[in-house]
Amino acid sequence: MTIEFSRVSKQFGEVEALDDVSLTIDDGEFVTLIGPSGCGKTTMLRIAAGLEEPSAGSVAVNGDTPRNACREHQIGVAFQRPALLASRTALRNVGMTLEITGRDGALSPGDLLTDFGLGEFHHHYPHQLSGGMQQRVNIAAALVHDPAILLLDEPFGALDELTRESMGEWLGGVLSRSSKTVIFVTHSVEEATILSDRVVVLSARPGRISEVIEIGLPRPRSRAFRTDDNFLREVARVRSSLYRAVELSN
Amino acid sequence: MNERLAYIIMIVSAPIIWLLTIRITEAPSFLLPPPNMVADIMLSEHQDLLFHTRITLVTALSGYVVANVIAISLSVSFLYLPWLEALAVPWTVVIKNVPFVTIATIMIIILGDTPMPKIIIVVLVTFFPILANVTKGLKSADSVMLDRMQTLDSSQWEIFTKIRWPSALPYYIAAHEIAFTGSIIGAVVAEWLFAREGLGALIVRGMSQYRADRVWAVTILASALAVGAYLLVKAIEKYLFRWQVEDLT
16 A cells, blocks of 8 residues: 655644655555654654644545545554553453454454564553563554554654664564555664665654655665664665754754 | 551550540540440440431432432533533532532422432532542543544544543542542431431431430441441452552562
8 A cells, every 4th residue: 555645734833843745655665754853753644644634735545545544444553652451451452453443354463462472471461561562562453453554653762772673673574574554753763774665854843854765775684784884874874864854954 | 567457456446545535534424435335325226226327328329329320421421522511610610619518408498308308418429529530531541542543443432432431440430439438428417417317317316315325326337337338449449450460470
């Protein structure tokens, strides 16, 4: 499924969160949005999820509106704060997605959790799980109905550096086995580089696309890859682009 | 310290303090009857006491059920009709703050010595903690959870039953801690004001007959009921939220 932003603007009162943003995301592509705070990356993701309406312009998901894509259960979302109910076990939290969408074409919540390395934690409650585990349950809940599109808003933002790295690696592995179209929002240049096909760098006030960078690295990209020269070169490219965007923002 | 142990210490030490007070002040038994005298009354008049206890309990529980039904219905309406909440605020503030003995008097003038004014007093005493807590609880649902539900195209009914009500439940139970005990106190006070039956009426009767021992017996019984109501809510809370204490190891 494709996602197409056509001249999208969004105002919150006086604040101009997005100004005339156009971007086409191809089927099966992993695109990361990065930029200084206030650049509207979360707003872009929320518009694609049908959670916000653009003030001007439009977003099309496979030619249709985001709300209709939601109705067809084609969208999975995960945010920085896990959307888990404290009173449900990991398994029942994941299962809740299916209680709503129905089971057509869905994955098995138990298999998915086991596949995510949580085989022994099916019946644990969120407060009994570490932050990284909670986020894996959260992403399982976003994936279990097998949507074609996955929208991730800083899912690893609250985790410590090492957990964050291994979670990024884990997510890359999970997604390499599927053909999902992904929009990923992050603050981390390394995370963006290792996961993405393209990195979209945004500048702030108003939120605009400053640069789009193709990451020309082969897959799969394992942990060893993080010290590879080619990888470090790409990281440097993204980082300098981000610095340019920050300068544009001031 | 263990909570259960603390309760036992209280139950044992209360009569000791009671006896010491009598010893020190040398109060005559028609003013401050000793515990054994009160215990005698409770045993010899237990049939009468139980009869009136039943009356008080029926009043308290009827009023409490009505209060719950009204408060929860209003909280749910407020969630979906914010203008209704805005309209209701001045009403709730006024009704809550008018001294309920005056409302009770008006109710007796209109309705006479029937169960109705007593039930209305219980409703007035217990209704607001439930309304306030459930209204707050329903709004406390996590915004990321609501966002996720929206992207799954879930119905309002699903959002209510799966997200909003579970979020409100701890608030609702907390309201019971205050209000369930309040229903018994409210019923006793209502009976004390105007009824011929119930524990509150027994207090009035005991007073007019200068029978401090009976007043004390009723006091102990009414307190036990109210404390029992509180402990029952705590037990239900512990059961409902038992998953919170289950440990990882």
